[in-house]
Amino acid sequence: xxxxxxxxxxxxxxxxxxxxxxxxxxxxxxxxxxxxxxxxxxxxxxxxxxxxxxxxxxxxxxxxxxxxxxxxxxxxxxxxxxxxxxxxxxxxxxxxxxxxxxxxxxxxxxxxxxxxxxxxxxxxxxxxxxxxxxxxxxxxxxxxxxxxxxxxxxxxxxxxxxxxxxxxxxxxxxxxxxxxxxxxxxxxxxxxxxxxxxxxxxxxxxxxxxxxxxxxxxxxxxxxxxxxxxxxxxxxxxxxxxxxxxxxxxxxxxxxxxxxxxxxxxxxxxxxxxxxxxxxxxxxxxxxxxxxxxxxxxxxxxxxxxxxxxxxxxxxxxxxxxxxxxxxxxxxxxxxxxxxxxxxxx
Ligand code: SAH
Numbered sequence: 110x111x112x113x114x115x116x117x118x119x120x121x122x123x124x125x126x127x128x129x130x131x132x133x134x135x136x137x138x139x140x141x142x143x144x145x146x147x148x149x150x151x152x153x154x155x156x157x158x159x160x161x162x163x164x165x166x167x168x169x170x171x172x173x174x175x176x177x178x179x180x181x182x183x184x185x186x187x188x189x190x191x192x193x194x195x196x197x198x199x200x201x202x203x204x205x206x207x208x209x210x211x212x213x214x215x216x217x218x219x220x221x222x223x224x225x226x227x228x229x230x231x232x233x234x235x236x237x238x239x240x241x242x243x244x245x246x247x248x249x250x251x252x253x254x255x256x257x258x259x260x261x262x263x264x265x266x267x268x269x270x271x272x273x274x275x276x277x278x279x280x281x282x283x284x285x286x287x288x289x290x291x292x293x294x295x296x297x298x299x300x301x302x303x304x305x306x307x308x309x310x311x312x313x314x315x316x317x318x319x320x321x322x323x324x325x326x327x328x329x330x331x332x333x334x335x336x337x338x339x340x341x342x343x344x345x346x347x348x349x350x351x352x353x354x355x356x357x358x359x360x361x362x363x364x365x366x367x368x369x370x371x372x373x374x375x376x377x378x379x380x381x382x383x384x385x386x387x388x389x390x391x392x393x394x395x396x397x398x399x400x401x402x403x404x405x406x407x408x409x410x411x412x413x414x415x416x417x418x419x420x421x422x423x424x425x426x427x428x429x430x431x432x433x434x435x436x437x438x439x440x441x442x443x444x445x446x447x448x449x450x451x452x453x454x455x
Contacts, residue, residue: 111168114142114241117281130160136287142170143288146248171241173199173249177444179437186434189250190444193218193242197235198445199266201246202434203254211260214246216276217267222301223336224322226366228400228442229266232449238267240278244289261291264299264320266442270306280315293317299364304341307349311356320362320393321350325372326380334368347384354389361388366395367408367416378419385425392420392427400443 121135141147150164173191180187187203199215218235251258263269269276283289299320325331331338350361367373396407420427
Protein backbone atom coordinates (compact mmCIF):
# COMPACT_ATOMS: atom_id res chain seq x y z
CA UNK A 110 0.00 0.00 0.00
CA UNK A 111 1.31 3.44 -0.93
CA UNK A 112 1.88 5.75 2.04
CA UNK A 113 0.28 8.87 0.54
CA UNK A 114 1.04 11.17 3.46
CA UNK A 115 4.79 10.70 2.92
CA UNK A 116 4.61 11.80 -0.73
CA UNK A 117 5.38 15.35 -1.80
CA UNK A 118 3.26 17.24 -4.30
CA UNK A 119 5.50 16.32 -7.21
CA UNK A 120 5.25 12.61 -6.44
CA UNK A 121 1.49 12.88 -6.07
CA UNK A 122 1.38 14.56 -9.49
CA UNK A 123 3.29 11.66 -11.02
CA UNK A 124 0.97 9.27 -9.24
CA UNK A 125 -2.27 10.83 -10.52
CA UNK A 126 -1.00 11.40 -14.06
CA UNK A 127 -0.03 7.73 -14.27
CA UNK A 128 -3.66 7.00 -13.50
CA UNK A 129 -4.64 9.47 -16.26
CA UNK A 130 -6.09 12.08 -13.95
CA UNK A 131 -5.23 15.75 -14.38
CA UNK A 132 -2.54 17.26 -12.16
CA UNK A 133 -4.91 19.35 -10.06
CA UNK A 134 -6.17 16.10 -8.52
CA UNK A 135 -2.78 15.77 -6.84
CA UNK A 136 -3.18 19.15 -5.22
CA UNK A 137 -6.66 18.24 -4.00
CA UNK A 138 -5.25 15.06 -2.51
CA UNK A 139 -2.36 16.93 -0.87
CA UNK A 140 -4.63 19.55 0.66
CA UNK A 141 -7.09 16.95 1.93
CA UNK A 142 -4.33 14.99 3.62
CA UNK A 143 -2.07 17.75 4.91
CA UNK A 144 -4.24 20.82 5.43
CA UNK A 145 -7.50 19.17 6.38
CA UNK A 146 -6.20 16.05 8.06
CA UNK A 147 -8.37 13.55 6.20
CA UNK A 148 -8.32 10.13 7.80
CA UNK A 149 -10.19 8.20 5.13
CA UNK A 150 -10.71 8.38 1.39
CA UNK A 151 -14.46 8.61 1.91
CA UNK A 152 -13.95 12.12 3.24
CA UNK A 153 -12.52 13.19 -0.12
CA UNK A 154 -15.84 14.05 -1.65
CA UNK A 155 -14.23 16.32 -4.25
CA UNK A 156 -12.46 13.39 -5.94
CA UNK A 157 -14.05 11.18 -8.61
CA UNK A 158 -15.64 8.02 -7.35
CA UNK A 159 -13.41 5.65 -9.42
CA UNK A 160 -10.33 7.43 -8.13
CA UNK A 161 -11.47 6.89 -4.56
CA UNK A 162 -12.03 3.19 -5.11
CA UNK A 163 -8.57 2.87 -6.71
CA UNK A 164 -7.02 4.69 -3.74
CA UNK A 165 -8.82 2.47 -1.26
CA UNK A 166 -7.29 -0.60 -2.83
CA UNK A 167 -3.79 0.68 -3.42
CA UNK A 168 -2.98 3.42 -0.98
CA UNK A 169 -3.32 4.30 2.68
CA UNK A 170 -3.47 7.40 4.81
CA UNK A 171 -1.25 6.77 7.80
CA UNK A 172 -2.51 7.22 11.33
CA UNK A 173 -1.45 6.85 14.94
CA UNK A 174 -3.59 5.74 17.86
CA UNK A 175 -3.39 7.03 21.37
CA UNK A 176 -2.27 4.31 23.74
CA UNK A 177 -1.92 6.67 26.71
CA UNK A 178 -2.45 10.36 27.23
CA UNK A 179 -1.27 12.22 30.31
CA UNK A 180 -2.04 15.81 31.17
CA UNK A 181 0.06 17.69 33.67
CA UNK A 182 -2.04 19.19 36.44
CA UNK A 183 0.53 21.92 37.05
CA UNK A 184 1.15 23.40 33.59
CA UNK A 185 -1.19 21.68 31.11
CA UNK A 186 1.60 19.87 29.25
CA UNK A 187 0.14 16.87 27.43
CA UNK A 188 2.08 13.74 26.70
CA UNK A 189 0.96 11.08 24.25
CA UNK A 190 2.14 7.54 23.90
CA UNK A 191 1.09 6.70 20.35
CA UNK A 192 0.77 3.24 18.89
CA UNK A 193 1.90 3.01 15.26
CA UNK A 194 0.26 0.80 12.63
CA UNK A 195 2.71 -2.05 13.33
CA UNK A 196 2.31 -1.94 17.11
CA UNK A 197 5.43 0.09 17.98
CA UNK A 198 5.25 3.09 20.26
CA UNK A 199 6.47 6.67 20.11
CA UNK A 200 6.05 9.66 22.39
CA UNK A 201 4.93 13.18 21.66
CA UNK A 202 4.68 16.14 24.03
CA UNK A 203 2.56 19.26 23.59
CA UNK A 204 3.60 22.29 25.65
CA UNK A 205 1.86 25.61 26.07
CA UNK A 206 4.02 28.73 26.10
CA UNK A 207 2.94 32.33 26.19
CA UNK A 208 3.47 32.56 22.43
CA UNK A 209 1.41 29.45 21.63
CA UNK A 210 1.66 25.69 21.43
CA UNK A 211 4.82 23.80 20.80
CA UNK A 212 5.15 20.10 20.01
CA UNK A 213 8.09 17.78 20.60
CA UNK A 214 8.16 15.01 18.00
CA UNK A 215 9.90 11.65 17.82
CA UNK A 216 11.80 10.69 14.67
CA UNK A 217 12.66 7.02 15.33
CA UNK A 218 11.34 4.09 17.36
CA UNK A 219 14.17 3.90 19.88
CA UNK A 220 17.64 5.27 19.14
CA UNK A 221 21.10 3.85 18.50
CA UNK A 222 23.19 6.77 19.71
CA UNK A 223 23.69 5.32 23.19
CA UNK A 224 23.84 8.52 25.31
CA UNK A 225 24.32 7.32 28.88
CA UNK A 226 21.71 9.60 30.49
CA UNK A 227 18.94 9.00 27.94
CA UNK A 228 16.07 6.56 28.37
CA UNK A 229 15.12 6.43 24.68
CA UNK A 230 18.30 4.67 23.63
CA UNK A 231 18.30 1.89 26.20
CA UNK A 232 16.72 -0.74 23.91
CA UNK A 233 18.52 0.45 20.78
CA UNK A 234 16.85 1.51 17.58
CA UNK A 235 13.86 -0.49 16.37
CA UNK A 236 13.13 1.39 13.16
CA UNK A 237 12.98 4.79 11.50
CA UNK A 238 9.72 6.70 11.36
CA UNK A 239 8.24 7.48 7.95
CA UNK A 240 7.69 11.18 7.18
CA UNK A 241 3.94 10.57 7.58
CA UNK A 242 4.43 9.14 11.07
CA UNK A 243 6.35 12.23 12.16
CA UNK A 244 3.59 14.50 10.85
CA UNK A 245 0.84 12.32 12.34
CA UNK A 246 2.11 12.92 15.87
CA UNK A 247 1.43 16.61 15.41
CA UNK A 248 -1.80 16.37 13.43
CA UNK A 249 -3.40 13.98 15.88
CA UNK A 250 -2.49 16.15 18.86
CA UNK A 251 -3.91 19.23 17.12
CA UNK A 252 -7.15 17.48 16.43
CA UNK A 253 -7.40 15.87 19.85
CA UNK A 254 -6.76 19.11 21.73
CA UNK A 255 -8.49 21.33 19.18
CA UNK A 256 -5.48 23.64 18.95
CA UNK A 257 -3.17 25.01 16.30
CA UNK A 258 0.47 24.16 16.90
CA UNK A 259 2.93 26.88 15.92
CA UNK A 260 6.30 25.47 16.96
CA UNK A 261 7.96 22.15 16.39
CA UNK A 262 11.01 20.70 18.09
CA UNK A 263 12.51 17.45 16.83
CA UNK A 264 13.65 16.44 20.28
CA UNK A 265 11.57 13.37 21.04
CA UNK A 266 12.70 9.76 20.74
CA UNK A 267 15.41 9.18 18.14
CA UNK A 268 18.23 11.00 16.40
CA UNK A 269 16.72 13.08 13.56
CA UNK A 270 19.92 13.12 11.50
CA UNK A 271 20.14 9.32 11.72
CA UNK A 272 16.83 9.23 9.81
CA UNK A 273 17.98 11.87 7.40
CA UNK A 274 15.91 11.37 4.24
CA UNK A 275 12.64 10.99 6.10
CA UNK A 276 13.29 14.01 8.30
CA UNK A 277 14.11 16.14 5.24
CA UNK A 278 10.88 14.99 3.64
CA UNK A 279 9.00 15.74 6.86
CA UNK A 280 10.41 19.30 6.81
CA UNK A 281 9.40 19.74 3.21
CA UNK A 282 5.86 18.52 3.90
CA UNK A 283 5.16 20.27 7.17
CA UNK A 284 6.35 23.64 5.87
CA UNK A 285 4.45 23.41 2.59
CA UNK A 286 2.07 26.36 2.09
CA UNK A 287 -0.65 24.01 0.87
CA UNK A 288 -0.24 21.73 3.87
CA UNK A 289 0.42 22.52 7.54
CA UNK A 290 2.39 25.60 6.49
CA UNK A 291 4.56 25.80 9.61
CA UNK A 292 7.23 28.51 9.28
CA UNK A 293 10.73 27.04 9.25
CA UNK A 294 11.82 29.61 11.80
CA UNK A 295 9.47 27.87 14.18
CA UNK A 296 11.15 24.50 13.80
CA UNK A 297 14.19 23.25 15.74
CA UNK A 298 16.12 20.12 14.98
CA UNK A 299 18.19 18.64 17.77
CA UNK A 300 21.19 16.42 17.12
CA UNK A 301 23.77 14.64 19.24
CA UNK A 302 26.36 15.63 16.62
CA UNK A 303 26.46 13.55 13.44
CA UNK A 304 28.98 15.80 11.71
CA UNK A 305 28.62 14.72 8.03
CA UNK A 306 24.85 14.99 8.32
CA UNK A 307 25.11 18.53 9.69
CA UNK A 308 26.93 19.48 6.47
CA UNK A 309 24.32 17.64 4.43
CA UNK A 310 21.53 19.47 6.24
CA UNK A 311 23.21 22.81 5.53
CA UNK A 312 22.93 22.11 1.80
CA UNK A 313 19.14 22.21 2.06
CA UNK A 314 19.30 25.66 3.62
CA UNK A 315 16.03 25.33 5.56
CA UNK A 316 15.89 28.32 7.92
CA UNK A 317 15.31 26.05 10.90
CA UNK A 318 17.19 26.26 14.20
CA UNK A 319 19.94 23.72 14.70
CA UNK A 320 20.16 22.60 18.26
CA UNK A 321 23.22 20.65 19.35
CA UNK A 322 23.29 18.36 22.36
CA UNK A 323 26.71 19.18 23.75
CA UNK A 324 26.45 18.21 27.42
CA UNK A 325 30.20 18.21 28.04
CA UNK A 326 32.94 20.61 26.94
CA UNK A 327 35.88 18.16 27.18
CA UNK A 328 36.37 15.17 24.89
CA UNK A 329 37.20 12.65 27.62
CA UNK A 330 34.04 13.57 29.50
CA UNK A 331 31.84 13.66 26.41
CA UNK A 332 33.24 10.30 25.23
CA UNK A 333 31.96 8.75 28.45
CA UNK A 334 28.39 10.03 28.22
CA UNK A 335 27.93 10.36 24.45
CA UNK A 336 29.52 7.57 22.36
CA UNK A 337 29.03 9.64 19.18
CA UNK A 338 31.89 11.83 20.41
CA UNK A 339 34.39 8.99 19.84
CA UNK A 340 33.62 9.31 16.14
CA UNK A 341 33.08 13.06 15.85
CA UNK A 342 34.90 14.92 18.60
CA UNK A 343 34.14 18.36 19.96
CA UNK A 344 36.45 20.25 17.63
CA UNK A 345 34.98 18.53 14.55
CA UNK A 346 31.50 19.19 15.89
CA UNK A 347 32.17 22.87 16.54
CA UNK A 348 33.65 23.30 13.09
CA UNK A 349 30.56 21.72 11.51
CA UNK A 350 28.13 23.76 13.60
CA UNK A 351 29.78 27.07 12.81
CA UNK A 352 30.21 26.17 9.15
CA UNK A 353 26.50 25.38 9.18
CA UNK A 354 25.90 28.78 10.66
CA UNK A 355 27.92 30.52 7.97
CA UNK A 356 25.66 28.98 5.35
CA UNK A 357 22.30 29.45 7.06
CA UNK A 358 22.98 32.63 9.05
CA UNK A 359 20.91 31.29 11.90
CA UNK A 360 21.65 31.38 15.60
CA UNK A 361 22.44 27.86 16.80
CA UNK A 362 21.55 26.53 20.21
CA UNK A 363 23.39 24.17 22.47
CA UNK A 364 21.73 21.90 24.96
CA UNK A 365 23.70 21.30 28.09
CA UNK A 366 22.16 18.97 30.63
CA UNK A 367 23.63 19.52 34.06
CA UNK A 368 24.75 16.41 35.91
CA UNK A 369 25.77 16.87 39.52
CA UNK A 370 29.49 16.65 40.14
CA UNK A 371 30.28 15.85 36.53
CA UNK A 372 29.75 18.63 34.01
CA UNK A 373 28.55 21.40 36.33
CA UNK A 374 31.94 22.59 37.58
CA UNK A 375 33.59 25.97 37.19
CA UNK A 376 36.19 24.33 34.96
CA UNK A 377 33.47 23.10 32.60
CA UNK A 378 31.81 26.51 32.51
CA UNK A 379 35.16 28.11 31.65
CA UNK A 380 35.76 25.62 28.84
CA UNK A 381 32.25 26.24 27.48
CA UNK A 382 33.01 29.94 27.37
CA UNK A 383 36.21 29.15 25.45
CA UNK A 384 34.25 27.13 22.90
CA UNK A 385 31.38 29.56 22.43
CA UNK A 386 32.48 33.10 23.19
CA UNK A 387 31.90 35.49 20.29
CA UNK A 388 29.57 33.08 18.51
CA UNK A 389 25.95 33.71 17.60
CA UNK A 390 24.48 31.06 19.84
CA UNK A 391 22.36 30.27 22.84
CA UNK A 392 22.92 27.71 25.59
CA UNK A 393 19.98 25.87 27.10
CA UNK A 394 20.86 24.57 30.52
CA UNK A 395 18.72 21.58 31.50
CA UNK A 396 18.78 19.85 34.88
CA UNK A 397 19.21 16.17 34.00
CA UNK A 398 16.10 14.05 34.39
CA UNK A 399 16.83 11.00 36.44
CA UNK A 400 16.28 7.75 34.55
CA UNK A 401 16.11 4.12 35.64
CA UNK A 402 19.32 2.35 36.63
CA UNK A 403 21.51 5.37 36.08
CA UNK A 404 23.59 7.21 38.59
CA UNK A 405 23.16 10.70 37.17
CA UNK A 406 21.65 13.30 39.48
CA UNK A 407 20.59 16.81 38.59
CA UNK A 408 22.69 19.69 39.84
CA UNK A 409 20.98 21.74 42.52
CA UNK A 410 19.35 25.05 41.70
CA UNK A 411 22.07 27.20 43.20
CA UNK A 412 24.70 25.43 41.19
CA UNK A 413 22.70 25.79 37.99
CA UNK A 414 22.15 29.50 38.60
CA UNK A 415 25.88 30.01 39.22
CA UNK A 416 26.75 28.11 36.05
CA UNK A 417 24.37 30.27 34.04
CA UNK A 418 25.71 33.45 35.57
CA UNK A 419 29.28 32.45 34.81
CA UNK A 420 28.40 32.04 31.12
CA UNK A 421 26.29 35.16 30.72
CA UNK A 422 28.82 37.36 32.51
CA UNK A 423 31.36 36.30 29.93
CA UNK A 424 29.14 37.04 26.96
CA UNK A 425 27.71 33.57 26.36
CA UNK A 426 23.94 33.71 26.16
CA UNK A 427 22.43 31.04 28.47
CA UNK A 428 19.06 30.28 30.02
CA UNK A 429 17.81 27.51 32.26
CA UNK A 430 15.10 25.49 30.61
CA UNK A 431 11.83 25.51 32.48
CA UNK A 432 10.85 21.96 33.36
CA UNK A 433 7.36 21.31 32.06
CA UNK A 434 5.24 18.29 32.78
CA UNK A 435 7.47 16.95 35.55
CA UNK A 436 4.45 15.18 37.09
CA UNK A 437 3.77 13.16 33.91
CA UNK A 438 7.31 11.95 33.19
CA UNK A 439 7.43 14.22 30.18
CA UNK A 440 11.08 13.68 29.36
CA UNK A 441 11.34 11.47 26.36
CA UNK A 442 11.45 7.71 26.41
CA UNK A 443 9.92 7.14 29.81
CA UNK A 444 6.37 6.27 28.78
CA UNK A 445 7.56 4.00 26.00
CA UNK A 446 9.90 2.09 28.27
CA UNK A 447 7.15 1.74 30.92
CA UNK A 448 4.87 0.34 28.22
CA UNK A 449 7.49 -2.14 26.97
CA UNK A 450 8.07 -3.29 30.52
CA UNK A 451 4.34 -3.77 31.00
CA UNK A 452 4.21 -5.89 27.86
CA UNK A 453 7.28 -7.83 28.95
CA UNK A 454 9.30 -7.00 25.86
CA UNK A 455 12.03 -4.80 27.26
N1 SAH B 1 18.91 12.70 19.42
C1 SAH B 1 18.69 14.12 19.47
C2 SAH B 1 17.29 14.53 19.86
C3 SAH B 1 16.57 13.76 20.92
S1 SAH B 1 17.03 13.97 22.59
C4 SAH B 1 19.73 14.78 20.36
O1 SAH B 1 20.55 14.07 20.94
O2 SAH B 1 19.76 16.00 20.43
C5 SAH B 1 16.51 15.58 23.02
C6 SAH B 1 17.37 16.22 24.09
O3 SAH B 1 17.10 15.65 25.38
C7 SAH B 1 18.85 16.05 23.87
O4 SAH B 1 19.54 17.22 24.16
C8 SAH B 1 19.20 14.97 24.87
O5 SAH B 1 20.56 14.96 25.13
C9 SAH B 1 18.31 15.36 26.04
N2 SAH B 1 18.11 14.33 27.05
C10 SAH B 1 18.01 13.00 26.88
N3 SAH B 1 17.85 12.38 28.06
C11 SAH B 1 17.83 13.34 29.00
C12 SAH B 1 17.70 13.32 30.42
N4 SAH B 1 17.57 12.19 31.10
N5 SAH B 1 17.72 14.52 31.06
C13 SAH B 1 17.87 15.67 30.38
N6 SAH B 1 17.98 15.74 29.05
C14 SAH B 1 17.99 14.60 28.36
